Amino acid sequence: MTTTRRRWRIPGGRVRLGWLGLAPFAAYLAVFFVLPSVLVLFSAFRRVDPDTGVHSFTLQNWSDSLHGAYLKGLENSIQLAAVTAVISAVLGLVLAYAISTSRRPFFKQLVSTSSAVLANFGGLPLAFLFVAVLGSAGVLTSTVQSLFGLSLQDDLHFSLFSIRGVELVYLYFLIPLMVLVITPALEGIRPQWREAAENLGATGWQYWRWVAAPVLLPNVLGSTVLLFCGSLSAFATASALTNGTLAIVPLQIDTAVSGNVLVGQENLAAALALNMIVIVVPLTLIYQLLQKRTTTWLR
Amino acid sequence: MVAVTSVAAGSANPPEVVTSRASRRRLRPWRGLILAVAALYFVGPVLAAFWFSIHNSHTGIDFHAYTGFFSAQGFGTAFRMSLLLGLATVLITLILMVPTMLLVHLRYPRARAWVETFSLLPLVIPPVALVVGVRDIISFTGEDRFLGTPVATVMNFLQGNQPWLLSLLYVVMALPFTYRALDAGLRGSSVTTLVEAARNLGASWPVVVWRVVLPTLRTSVLNAGLLAFALVLGEYTMAKILNFSPFPVWLARFGDTDGQLQVGLSLLSLALTWVLLLTIAGVAGRAPGTARFPFRRRTS
Numbered sequence: 284m285t286t287t288r289r290r291w292r293i294p295g296g297r298v299r300l301g302w303l304g305l306a307p308f309a310a311y312l313a314v315f316f317v318l319p320s321v322l323v324l325f326s327a328f329r330r331v332d333p334d335t336g337v338h339s340f341t342l343q344n345w346s347d348s349l350h351g352a353y354l355k356g357l358e359n360s361i362q363l364a365a366v367t368a369v370i371s372a373v374l375g376l377v378l379a380y381a382i383s384t385s386r387r388p389f390f391k392q393l394v395s396t397s398s399a400v401l402a403n404f405g406g407l408p409l410a411f412l413f414v415a416v417l418g419s420a421g422v423l424t425s426t427v428q429s430l431f432g433l434s435l436q437d438d439l440h441f442s443l444f445s446i447r448g449v450e451l452v453y454l455y456f457l458i459p460l461m462v463l464v465i466t467p468a469l470e471g472i473r474p475q476w477r478e479a480a481e482n483l484g485a486t487g488w489q490y491w492r493w494v495a496a497p498v499l500l501p502n503v504l505g506s507t508v509l510l511f512c513g514s515l516s517a518f519a520t521a522s523a524l525t526n527g528t529l530a531i532v533p534l535q536i537d538t539a540v541s542g543n544v545l546v547g548q549e550n551l552a553a554a555l556a557l558n559m560i561v562i563v564v565p566l567t568l569i570y571q572l573l574q575k576r577t578t579t580w581l582r
Numbered sequence: 583m584v585a586v587t588s589v590a591a592g593s594a595n596p597p598e599v600v601t602s603r604a605s606r607r608r609l610r611p612w613r614g615l616i617l618a619v620a621a622l623y624f625v626g627p628v629l630a631a632f633w634f635s636i637h638n639s640h641t642g643i644d645f646h647a648y649t650g651f652f653s654a655q656g657f658g659t660a661f662r663m664s665l666l667l668g669l670a671t672v673l674i675t676l677i678l679m680v681p682t683m684l685l686v687h688l689r690y691p692r693a694r695a696w697v698e699t700f701s702l703l704p705l706v707i708p709p710v711a712l713v714v715g716v717r718d719i720i721s722f723t724g725e726d727r728f729l730g731t732p733v734a735t736v737m738n739f740l741q742g743n744q745p746w747l748l749s750l751l752y753v754v755m756a757l758p759f760t761y762r763a764l765d766a767g768l769r770g771s772s773v774t775t776l777v778e779a780a781r782n783l784g785a786s787w788p789v790v791v792w793r794v795v796l797p798t799l800r801t802s803v804l805n806a807g808l809l810a811f812a813l814v815l816g817e818y819t820m821a822k823i824l825n826f827s828p829f830p831v832w833l834a835r836f837g838d839t840d841g842q843l844q845v846g847l848s849l850l851s852l853a854l855t856w857v858l859l860l861t862i863a864g865v866a867g868r869a870p871g872t873a874r875f876p877f878r879r880r881t882s
Contacts, residue, residue, distance in 0.1 A: 411833075
């Protein structure tokens with residue numbers, strides 16, 4: 284080791300050049316992550332005068348992004364994310380518990396891999412999967428039509444391309460995500476705790492109410508926050524499903540930048556993106572905090 | 583985007599949930615019901631979609647969705663683009679991250695917290711927001727004042743027929759996955775000892791990396807590579823908003839012409855990702871010192 288150390292030093296100097304080995308990593312992230320992020324913040328507050336071409340600072344984009352159709356989009360987004368996060372947190376927790384009590388490693392492996400596929404890499408294919416099932420010519424749609432003479436659209440008031448439909452599809456990747464993130468916590472519960480509680484005369488309900496729930500609660504809340512963020516920032520599924528017409532923030536960003544390039548639309552998109560970041564960043568911090576609380580008990 | 587999973591939790595498996603015999607008996611019917619409903623919800627749409635892709639009320643059953651896609655217009659170009667982007671992403675990731683993490687692991691443990699934080703940060707900014715900043719960079723470097731300068735040449739190259747720019751961005755998007763895969767490998771191996779031994783025997787650094795580090799870490803390097811590759815094959819958001827047409831974007835656009843083909847290819851791409859991830863799980867299961875179930879978020 285000593286021979287190596289010497290090679291990293293300037294002869295006679297005390298400066299170690301080994302730190303420079305971290306420079307490529309730092310530079311790469313600076314250019315391809317920090318710079319774009321900062322530019323979003325910057326251009327959210329910029330405007331170009333359409334006549335003179337002069338750039339200046341303004342709060343107009345930000346104010347626009349919180350009014351009219353964009354305010355509605357933000358409300359829709361938050362509502363969509365909240366509804367899907369809560370439903371998938373509850374269902375995912377129940378499912379994860381049912382799976383974690385299994386004793387077959389192969390089954391668990393299968394569930395964990397399949398959940399990872401759906402939760403992380405599903406996005407776009409899932410949209411088409413559901414079009415095939417519940418779209419206007421979908422398998423279930425035509426089955427219901429021929430069996431019961433009911434139209435999903437007209438009689439049951441369900442459309443895959445509305446916000447309800449998008450919620451349904453989001454559950455398909457959010458529930459597996461919940462299973463993925465909550466399983467380690469469930470497996471961290473010691474059987475000894477249950478035995479101790481039962482020896483002290485606790486009923487099943489009492490064990491869950493006073494022992495398991497308090498230990499799991501921070502993790503469940505944290506996971507719900509994580510699902511909320513995942514649902515809020517999802518783009519591919521909603522974009523492919525509704526062809527970009529649903530009024531939610533990610534799709535509005537896409538429309539703003541890739542439609543006919545009107546002056547100032549890029550800045551408006553930056554303001555919309557900034558709104559998302561402003562919501563997601565604090566929530567992620569909360570998630571981290573809740574995770575830390577949990578790890579005190581579950582390791 | 584927040585959906586990260588950790589590859590190989592590193593430490594030993596936590597104890598499984600074992601319930602007492604009485605409660606196990608009480609639990610059983612409920613468990614069966616829950617698993618059955620879940621299976622119906624998750625497998626049902628896949629089967630229905632498969633039926634949709636092979637059945638047509640006019641022509642009956644045919645498998646053109648699974649046999650005809652090679653000749654579908656634009657498929658070759660788009661898929662080739664995705665494959666090349668995937669390979670480039672994997673290559674850049676490994677060239678960037680293996681030396682960095684090795685250096686942190688061997689020499690600068692104090693820098694580890696920083697590298698970890700920055701590697702996981704891309705989870706925080708949604709891709710759909712980050713890409714707006716990327717568009718700013720593109721439009722800024724496209725201004726007249728850069729005409730004829732190296733900046734314009736580089737940017738043109740990155741946005742040419744093969745949009746390498748996407749690879750550069752995908753490296754960042756995949757970083758949380760690849761960092762965890764490599765980190766788990768480094769923690770679970772005796773790479774420090776091996777590197778010192780090799781250095782004492784007079785091996786140069788390139789030889790150490792090529793003949794000692796990479797073989798030792800082959801499992802986690804493979805994991806990192808496969809995860810990055812899987813991510814690129816399915817990535818839609820950035821490619822769409824930056825107006826490039828790799829496979830996922832082509833799949834979304836082509837849908838208007840042939841719905842069955844679109845659904846068939848969707849199923850195939852899900853299956854491909856599934857096989858890639860099963861490979862990771864299989865490899866991780868056999869390697870010593872790694873967890874059996876690698877797709878977990880690390881809680882500690």
